[in-house]
């Protein structure tokens with residue numbers, strides 16, 4: 423343990439965030455919350471977590487879920503391969519681990535989609551094992567605490583930080599609290615911009631604070647610029663004159679690659695002779711990790727629906743549509759619902 427470990431644990435006992443997955447932190451609940459929290463703010467993922475737990479309260483429910491249903495449940499969170507891996511790992515646990523998640527870091531890491539961080543979080547928080555859980559928050563806090571120079575994600579610095587975290591870990595029983603304390607400290611105090619050093623329990627031990635270098639740490643290697651993709655979005659709709667209900671044209675993305683297997687609005691116009699009216703749906707930029715879609719939407723009312731039209735309600739309730747298309751879908755709904 424480091425001199426400051428107990429200060430952090432003490433701070434955590436008084437300031438910890440009340441989060442649903444911290445009540446009754448079973449391995450399954452911790453696992454789902456950690457996968458959801460990657461790349462998503464906790465406040466933003468909470469409604470998804472609650473909904474997920476209603477539909478799949480136990481690992482066996484997740485293993486039994488159809489992939490399409492899972493994608494719909496995950497809709498809006500992005501990184502859909504993570505959801506697929508969740509399901510694959512749940513099936514693996516049903517087949518190989520008696521319907522439970524294994525309890526050690528080594529066994530957890532054999533499951534699809536579980537790496538060092540998630541394995542460490544599950545093992546420490548839910549299974550009271552002595553394990554580190556090093557994510558971006560921890561890298562930031564440690565790079566400041568120890569004034570670590572150079573790209574924080576370089577192999578050398580990652581190894582250095584792992585050593586430092588290992589030295590700071592308390593006994594197994596308190597490792598879960600320690601890891602969660604670092605998560606909370608990184609989210610609430612040692613934030614990326616303007617860290618609140620005056621309220622930090624570690625301020626007496628922080629080298630960055632002593633040297634007034636908080637703002638310049640952590641250092642990061644320059645990222646490659648994202649690829650820009652111009653993407654037309656053609657939302658074609660048809661109103662059934664007899665029932666007053668709407669159909670909408672969608673197609674399924676390829677089974678591999680970005681947003682694999684999800685639905686999308688086609689880039690091409692429907693056949694000329696069926697187009698009745700076109701409306702501008704505006705522009706939207708959707709940012710992925712390595713690329714940006716610069717999207718321009720058009721709403722097209724058609725006289726006849728083709729085979730690739732589905733009921734609007736089916737898209738709403740059952741088919742997974744990535745959030746990249748949400749602005750165009752919402753505007754379309756407002757128009758067809760007459761708002």
Ligand code: SF4
Nearest residue numbers: 612617619622625628
């Ligand atoms: Fe971060 Fe400031 Fe605390 Fe150092 S003193 S760990 S920079 S919040």
